[in-house]
Amino acid sequence: MPQTAESRTRGIKRVLWQILFLNVVVSAAKAAWGLISGSTAMFADGIHSLTDASSNVVALVAMSAASKPIDESHPYGHQKYESFASAIIGVMLLLAAWRVGSESVNRLVAYAKDGTLYVLQYASSPFALGGPGQIVRVAVDGTRSILETGAALQQPAGLAIGKDGALYVSNKTVTPGGGEVLRILP
Numbered sequence: 001m002p003q004t005a006e007s008r009t010r011g012i013k014r015v016l017w018q019i020l021f022l023n024v025v026v027s028a029a030k031a032a033w034g035l036i037s038g039s040t041a042m043f044a045d046g047i048h049s050l051t052d053a054s055s056n057v058v059a060l061v062a063m064s065a066a067s068k069p070i071d072e073s074h075p076y077g078h079q080k081y082e083s084f085a086s087a088i089i090g091v092m093l094l095l096a097a098w099r100v101g102s103e104s105v106n107r108l109v110a111y112a113k114d115g116t117l118y119v120l121q122y123a124s125s126p127f128a129l130g131g132p133g134q135i136v137r138v139a140v141d142g143t144r145s146i147l148e149t150g151a152a153l154q155q156p157a158g159l160a161i162g163k164d165g166a167l168y169v170s171n172k173t174v175t176p177g178g179g180e181v182l183r184i185l186p
Contacts, residue, residue: 009067016056016063023053038170040107040157044100051096055089110161112186115140118147118167120159135159135167137186147186 027049034043062085068078108120117138124134133153137145147167158170167184 005067009063013060013063016060020053020056020060023049023056027053040104044103047096047100051092055092058085058088058092061085107158110159110167112161112165116186118159118161118186120156120169122156133171135169135184147184153182 027046029046030042030049031046034040034046062081065081066078068074070077110118112118119136119138121134121136124132133156135147135153137147139145153169154172155174156169156171157173158168160168162168162183165186167186169182169184171180171182172178
């Protein structure tokens, strides 16, 4: 038996409401755990799930508009609202990606008061296949040097400059129970 447009719309809306509820629950759990644990990746995934939830809202609004019957001003129907909603959801995903990407970069670089840039490298070999992490100092004139850390950086994930001018690096970030914060004098 062929599916009517009305039953199709009802089915889509039912699924969108169910997924909206689940996305809100998953988003809250991921974001909370990301904040509690300090995991940027988990927090970012929570934001991603929230973006999914908000795209469900956009899709629900679009489905309501698209399911309206043909009228004088829309002799071919209102189905274009679905396409318009797809474009909005695409823009939302781009904005979420920008937010996550920029936050990740902000955790890997730090500027000193004198304008020196410090960049945290996860690994010293290409494609993060191995080797210890490093801190690269980029002076105002553009010269680069590897900072001697006095400790092996293993899976470093965050870099900050303290009020005392020291560098603080989160180290061993993927080692359960083994994470640490190192204080390094530049």
